[in-house]
Structure formats: C-alpha cells, structure tokens
Amino acid sequence: MYRSHYSKDVTKKDYDKSIMVAGWIEDIRNIGSIAFIILRDKKGTLQLTVLKKENPELFEKLTSLSRESVVSIKGICKENEKVRNGYEILPKTFEVLSVAKAPLPLGVVDKVEADFDTRLDNRFIDLRKQRNRAIFTIRNAVFAVAHEYLQSQGFIEVHTPKITASSSEGGTDVFRLKYFEKEAFLAQSPQLYKQSLMATGLDRVYEIAWYFRAEEHNTRRHLNESTAVDLEMAFISDEEEVMNVLENLVHAMWKRASECKNEIRVLGKKIIVPKLPFTRIVYDKVVNKLQERNSSIQWGQDLRTDDERLLGDIMKEHGTEFYFITKYPLESKPFYTMPEGDKYSRGFDLACKGVEIASGSQRIHEVKLLEERMKVCNLSPKDFESYLNAFRYGMPPHGGFGFGIERFLMELLDIKNIRECILFPRDRTRLTP
Numbered sequence: 001m002y003r004s005h006y007s008k009d010v011t012k013k014d015y016d017k018s019i020m021v022a023g024w025i026e027d028i029r030n031i032g033s034i035a036f037i038i039l040r041d042k043k044g045t046l047q048l049t050v051l052k053k054e055n056p057e058l059f060e061k062l063t064s065l066s067r068e069s070v071v072s073i074k075g076i077c078k079e080n081e082k083v084r085n086g087y088e089i090l091p092k093t094f095e096v097l098s099v100a101k102a103p104l105p106l107g108v109v110d111k112v113e114a115d116f117d118t119r120l121d122n123r124f125i126d127l128r129k130q131r132n133r134a135i136f137t138i139r140n141a142v143f144a145v146a147h148e149y150l151q152s153q154g155f156i157e158v159h160t161p162k163i164t165a166s167s168s169e170g171g172t173d174v175f176r177l178k179y180f181e182k183e184a185f186l187a188q189s190p191q192l193y194k195q196s197l198m199a200t201g202l203d204r205v206y207e208i209a210w211y212f213r214a215e216e217h218n219t220r221r222h223l224n225e226s227t228a229v230d231l232e233m234a235f236i237s238d239e240e241e242v243m244n245v246l247e248n249l250v251h252a253m254w255k256r257a258s259e260c261k262n263e264i265r266v267l268g269k270k271i272i273v274p275k276l277p278f279t280r281i282v283y284d285k286v287v288n289k290l291q292e293r294n295s296s297i298q299w300g301q302d303l304r305t306d307d308e309r310l311l312g313d314i315m316k317e318h319g320t321e322f323y324f325i326t327k328y329p330l331e332s333k334p335f336y337t338m339p340e341g342d343k344y345s346r347g348f349d350l351a352c353k354g355v356e357i358a359s360g361s362q363r364i365h366e367v368k369l370l371e372e373r374m375k376v377c378n379l380s381p382k383d384f385e386s387y388l389n390a391f392r393y394g395m396p397p398h399g400g401f402g403f404g405i406e407r408f409l410m411e412l413l414d415i416k417n418i419r420e421c422i423l424f425p426r427d428r429t430r431l432t433p
C-alpha cells in the first residue's frame with residue numbers, strides 16, 4: 001500500500017509517529033529554506049512541511065514536482081496548531097507515483113471558475129474539486145437509502161431490458177438502433193416491463209437504471225441519458241397508495257442527504273427536511289391558480305416550464321416546496337393511465353420548487369380498456385402484443401411511478417444545471433467524455 005492514512009483520519013495518536021499519506025499535489029509554496037506543500041486526497045487536504053537544510057535533495061525533488069502529480073509520502077506527523085488540520089507531515093521519504101503534465105487543462109483550486117464546457121471536457125479534473133465530488137458522495141448516499149427504504153417495504157430490485165422492440169410510450173423521443181436485421185429502440189423507461197411483472201406475483205418491484213430520451217431540446221433540466229427510480233406495485237385500490245410510497249421515499253432520501261454534513265458544508269448548502277405528508281393539489285385547482293396569475297394555460301394542457309415555475313412560487317407562498325398535482329386530465333397522460341370518469345385520470349406528478357421530479361399513476365389493468373386507450377392515443381395495439389398478453393391471463397390492479405434522480409439532486413442541492421448531477425452528461429451535443 002502507498003498510504004496508511006487519509007488526511008482526515010489522522011488523530012492525536014499519530015502525532016510524533018511515522019505515517020504514510022498519498023494524494024495529489026495541490027499547491028507548492030517554496031519560500032527558500034522551507035516549503036509548504038498541500039496534498040489532497042479523497043477526504044481533504046493536509047500540509048507537508050519540508051525543510052531544506054534537513055534533506056536538500058528531497059527538498060529539491062519534491063518542490064520541483066508539477067501540480068497535480070501523485071505522490072506517496074512517509075514522514076513524521078507533528079502537532080501544529082497553526083496548520084488548519086492541527087498537524088503537519090515532515091516528509092522523510094517519498095515516491096512519485098505519477099507526474100502530471102503541465103499546464104493543466106483545468107485548475108483545481110483556481111479562484112475563477114472555468115467555463116462549463118471546459119469543465120465537462122476535463123471531467124476527471126473537474127471532479128477533483130471537493131465541491132463537485134461532494135455531489136456524487138450525496139448521490140451515493142441517497143441511492144443507498146432508496147434501496148434500504150424500498151427493500152424494507154417489500155419491494156424487490158429488478159433489471160429490465162434497455163434494448164427494446166417497441167418504444168415505451170409511443171413518443172417520438174426515442175433513440176433508434178440497428179438490431180441485426182431489425183430496428184430496435186433504447187428504453188425511455190421500464191414502463192411496459194415493470195407493468196408486465198405485475199402479472200407474475202412479484203407484486204412490488206423497483207428498478208434503478210438509465211433511460212434514454214432523444215429529446216432535441218437543450219435545457220438545464222433535461223439529459224439524453226438519465227437515471228431514475230422506477231417502481232410498480234400490485235393490488236392497490238387507488239393512486240394514493242403509490243403517492244404514499246413515493247413521498248416516504250423522497251423524504252428518506254432528503255433526510256439522508258441532510259446527514260451528509262461534510263458534503264453539505266463543502267457545498268455551502270442548507271438542507272431542510274420536508275414535512276410529511278406532502279401537499280396534494282388537484283389539477284383543476286392548479287389551472288385556476290395559474291390563470292389567476294395571468295398564465296395562458298388552458299384546461300387539458302400539460303404544464304409548461306413557465307407554469308411549473310409559477311406554481312412553484314405560488315406553493316412556496318403557501319409554505320410548501322413539495323406538492324403532488326393529482327387528477328390530471330386523461331388527455332394529458334400516457335395511454336396506460338387509469339381513467340377516472342370520462343375526463344380525468346388517476347395520474348399525478350410530484351414537483352419540488354417548481355420542477356417535476358416524478359410522474360406516476362394507477363394503471364389500467366383491464367385489457368379491453370387498455371386497447372381502447374391506445375387507439376385514442378394513436379397507437380396500434382398490434383405493436384404492443386407481448387405487453388398486452390401480460391394483461392390477458394390475470395392481471396391485478398396496480399400502479400407506480402418514475403422518479404428522476406438527477407432532477408432530485410438538482411432540487412435538493414439547488415444546482416442550476418442538471419449536468420452537474422451526473423458524472424458524464426449526455427446532451428444534445430455532448431457524447432464525450
């Protein structure tokens with residue numbers, strides 16, 4: 001091993017002892033007889049203090065290294081109150097593990113932020129910044145609790161195909177690909193598969209995976225490859241049961257994120273855990289409220305970005321940042337959404353601060369009605385034969401949702417651009433790295 005200690009794991013017990021640390025050289029301040037080197041590792045930074053007269057050769061070699069080179073250092077750990085960590089390391093021996101080329105394409109500690117494209121082009125360096133790495137540590141934490149919560153509620157994790165023969169929603173936003181002699185699509189969602197699983201007796205399933213949408217627009221909240229928690233549950237009597245699982249899941253994730261104290265501090269954020277249950281507001285009321293504020297929305301239409309934002313402001317005035325919009329008009333929801341009467345549906349969205357983070361519904365489980373709804377939506381039941389078959393031999397009532405993780409992180413951490421919330425974003429123009 002090249003390292004026995006991370007910067008943040010050094011304790012008083014290590015003082016006056018020889019320890020090994022390793023990481024990237026963030027900065028070198030050489031003032032002639034003494035040099036201060038900042039070494040960065042996964043957990044933070046530490047200071048190496050090098051005295052020229054003690055070992056001129058080591059001094060020369062260490063101080064002439066390029067920034068961001070990777071080194072392993074063996075040295076004496078000394079208490080020093082003047083140093084931020086309360087200690088410093090006096091190097092005795094070292095090994096250069098990798099020399100960084102100069103100049104760097106992107107500075108790690110520069111005061112001025114590079115432009116976003118340069119950052120994304122050099123994401124491996126961009127992620128050396130504590131702030132950017134913190135987002136992914138939190139991302140990891142919320143995934144962990146999502147698994148914990150859903151497993152505790154009797155959901156099992158499943159994995160459905162990402163190469164499919166029919167597009168899930170019949171939308172236009174699908175990536176087409178050549179599948180030997182046939183045409184295939186990249187999955188926009190696991191919708192058809194997770195519903196089919198409701199006919200198996202698995203009853204409660206979830207999937208956390210990647211979905212592909214060929215949306216042409218370049219917005220701050222759309223990616224062409226994004227991550228979602230998708231879930232489906234059987235034997236429900238209405239969509240409220242699905243909303244209940246969703247709000248508890250979101251709450252558990254938000255709460256776990258609020259416990260990532262270090263990362264939140266690095267990001268300079270404050271995370272306030274929302275109260276349960278989240279507010280429910282029916283679509284009709286949403287339209288009224290928006291029209292009162294001069295929106296041009298007409299009944300039946302889906303909310304446009306401006307409307308979503310305006311509604312976020314209105315709800316904030318009422319003291320709530322999370323809210324379900326329920327009882328959507330049937331015509332604005334996908335074909336598999338359970339109707340309620342002629343005009344309405346059992347579809348809902350969950351929004352946070354004016355941005356949709358999840359969509360769900362009770363689904364149709366009766367095959368005749370499903371076929372009818374497909375036709376109304378200009379889809380041909382013939383194209384969905386294997387899906388429809390799952391409804392012909394005993395299908396319980398069921399419902400579920402799709403919940404975008406990058407959207408969630410964006411709202412959780414008040415991040416303006418969704419691309420910050422995924423390691424290597426895919427958007428309208430970006431395919432590398």
Ligand code: ATP
Binds near residue numbers: 223402
């Ligand atoms: P929007 O109207 O905001 O574009 P949508 O209604 O088309 O989203 P759904 O099909 O309902 O999206 O997908 C479920 C969830 O997946 C959304 O609520 C959102 O959190 C996330 N999501 C959908 N499309 C994208 C995308 N292109 N990039 C990132 N997340 C997405």
Ligand code: MG
Binds near residue numbers: 356
């Ligand atoms: Mg939606």
